[in-house]
Amino acid sequence: MPPHGNHDTRVHHPLSAFGPAVGRATPASLARGPVGAGLALAVFGAALLLPWLPRWDGLILIAPFGASAVLLFAVPNSPLAQPWSAVVGNGISALMAVLVLSVMAEPVLAVSLSLALAIFAMVLTRSLHPPGGAVALVAALSPEMIDRLGFGFVFAPVMAGTAVLVGLAMVWHRLTGRVYPFRQPDAAGPHGTADKTPGQRLGLDPEDLRQILEANRQASNLGVEDLGRLIAAAEQLAAAHQLGNQTCEEVMSRDLVTVSPTTPAGRVAALFRTYGFTSIPVVTGDDRLEGVIFQIDLIRSARRAARQSHSGFFAALTRLSGTSARNAPRARDIMSVGLPTVTRQSPVGDLLPLLDDGRAEAVPVIEGERIVGIVTRSDMLSVLARTAARAAA
Template sequence: MIRLRHFGPAMTAPTMAEAIRAALGAGVGLLACNLILWLAAPAASGLFLLIAPFGATAFLIFVVPNSPLAQPWSVVAGNTLAALAALVTLALAQDPLVAAPAAIALAILGMAAARAFHPPAGAVALATVISAQSPAFSGWTFALSPVLAGSAALVATGILWNRATGRVYPFRQPPPPSSHGTADPAPDRRLGLAPADLAHLLDRLRMSPNIGVEDLARVLSAAGTEAAAHHLGHLSAADIMSRDLVTAAPTDSLQSLAAAFRTHRFKTLPLSDHGHYAGLIDQSALLGLTDPATTAADLAAPVATLPPDATAADLMDLLADGRQQAVPILDGPRLAGLVTRSDLIALLSARLRDS
């Protein structure tokens, strides 16, 4: 049964910062598009070079850049195919009452064949039919400029703007199986569905135009991490971390570091410079080194750190992907503790046994 609430807003409200980011991006994108079209045809400087569907294309690229409908292939191929579909239709039927709906139908079929669905392309087909009624219509070159050139300009501007403002565009693709050069998936993906399975699931639910495979995998992975973190209750990094730390000084020699790793059987060793955190050394960094002048400071690598009030989910996010063995916990510049992957596994295992 359809209820009144079904007609209300169906999405969460965006932050004002995100709305401003998207609005400015769309404006910059359309301005760049108009400039490029003018440079391509300076003789048309007195004409309005943008076509109305570009407004909808800009909305997708700058407001929802992670949508499959907003990706470069969908934008450029979808809009261009729609224009060509309209031009073919006009060659067969001059009457716009017939050509307009036929052009849109043919455009949808073309986009489906090319896997390039882009909703504004339907408007491109209609705009082409309408523009063809003008004596100044450019004919078949209309598909090249403004449609192809303008679509490419919006995509190029979208790539630059989104990446400069912290958004990923084009959207994420499934990563290679492993960062270790093996066929195994990354550790945080081994219990989930393979990309092909996710793609099949999206197709079965008819949701493939709404979300990409990799973004869906990230959502499922994040949900799994949160579910696992719930087993740890409301524990923070301060509750989990080791406090009585064995540290190295930046000036410690290679021989001293090797002795510390042998004695304590650690995989990582944090550096402390008079109580201030100065980096983390992985035991693998010592392999093959013989130069006695090498110091701990030469081997320290920058890794992600967290404050004492970070959640268990924050720790799991950093330790699950295999990029680092331990997370230094910093209270300002001071090294307050260390959480290793082994610490977290042992704690999670104990909580699961008790539940």
């Protein structure tokens, strides 16, 4: 009988399970992880040679730090790479090995027991960090070093060195635009409030997400925050599919009110009052997009002016809106730049992730470097309302 439904009829090679399971590397990941890890170990190693650094007998580089650096710099979102896992996992693994060596001299048994107890302790303390197994082996295979350092080995080099790597990873990821440590479920949203962005409000609380991870035995591989982001991304993609083949050209506003980069801020404020817009593009004489001014940009500019002049916010806002053209800030001084853009033929679904986080009220539609339209949140709400009405009919 012919197959029914949407069964997967692809033939899988018996050895396919042994192929790569990690996604393809991006140029950013090829640069960010290796460069960060290399620089961190170089800085760490160079600091140990500084003459003014206090000489701690145990503060040395050990091989497991290389494995920790791989996690901290290449896969910083992994639960195995978070500060608690790294510092406590390595530290408690070292402690287990030192305890074993204090009562057992036979090397083979010491190695196996140290590793087993290290894994047990890391799982028990929710600090699973694979390099911890290497820490236990280094200790068990180096009884002379443990005789010299004793329980101090746990603190230096292990915990102190791991803490240094964690600190360097935090600095590196901040400089390269990543979040590390990853956001916890109760962390503030992009606006500094407890609310997530609209696209991330799933109707599931952190405990629900934890239960999903535990039920699928993924708690050690994926964090609650990451699972929430993946579910939100899947929902956005499903919503984009429901929008069909609509393009941005079909929904964009075309009769644009724009200003030049030299337009005084007071004139911009007057346009906001006249038209009731929430965004105004800044363009050159040939309609080349320079940036977009949102109403919040005026408020931020007034706040900066209030701090600089040591005056009240409302007084600064009044001056900003009514200052003479000669002294007023210009559009180029307050506009937002580097905003995402789309083209006429971009699917409307591409706008969903661009407009859901609150950072942009509108997305310019460009042709080359010229702006030909703009899609606002109001436009997007109308599209979604019409799509929902058609689906319900």
